[in-house]
Amino acid sequence: MRKGxxxxxxxxxxxxxTEAARLQGLDGQKMSKSYGNTIALREPPESVEKKVRTMxxxxxxxxxxxPGTPERCPVWSLHQVYSDEARKDWVRQGCTSAGxxxxxxxxxxxxxxxxxxxxxxxxxxTYLDDPTLVRNIVADGCDRARRLATETMRDVRxxxxxxxx
Ligand code: SF4
Numbered sequence: 740m741r742k743g744x745x746x747x748x749x750x751x752x753x754x755x756x757t758e759a760a761r762l763q764g765l766d767g768q769k770m771s772k773s774y775g776n777t778i779a780l781r782e783p784p785e786s787v788e789k790k791v792r793t794m795x796x797x798x799x800x801x802x803x804x805x806p807g808t809p810e811r812c813p814v815w816s817l818h819q820v821y822s823d824e825a826r827k828d829w830v831r832q833g834c835t836s837a838g839x840x841x842x843x844x845x846x847x848x849x850x851x852x853x854x855x856x857x858x859x860x861x862x863x864x865t866y867l868d869d870p871t872l873v874r875n876i877v878a879d880g881c882d883r884a885r886r887l888a889t890e891t892m893r894d895v896r897x898x899x900x901x902x903x904x
Pocket of ligand 1: 796797800807808809812813814815830833834835839840841842844845
């Protein structure tokens with residue numbers, strides 16, 4: 740904080756986390772592109788469907804009639820993000836009683852991810868069709884960053900009593 744000005748400079752950043760701050764990969768391991776267990780923001784719809792449908796589930800559910808435990812299944816972590824309480828109850832009840840199959844359980848996740856990604860794919864297409872739009876945005880961003888950096892450095896010098904005159 741610069742004395743007398745009420746202006747904060749060099750503010751230490753803090754994390755902004757949601758309830759599901761960390762999402763594991765599709766295979767239940769740490770999410771990483773090199774593990775191939777991610778869904779990209781512009782993942783084609785067929786690929787999203789395939790990746791979710793082939794996700795591993797609770798190993799106890801060998802046959803459709805075997806009950807499972809959602810907490811042992813990576814699909815459950817996606818329900819934490821994409822499903823409301825009613826759907827989570829449906830999963831809990833259906834999984835532990837073998838009342839639902841794993842593909843049935845995964846379908847709402849496929850639908851939710853497709854709904855989430857569709858507008859992103861659409862927006863990205865505008866920039867893929869005209870890359871000069873991206874170049875202009877980057878150039879504007881550089882200008883703004885340069886201006887802000889100059890202002891911040893001036894504030895820092897002032898706060899430290901450094902003068903270059
Ligand atoms: S029913 Fe759902 S939560 Fe249970 S093992 Fe299958 S995919 Fe996982």
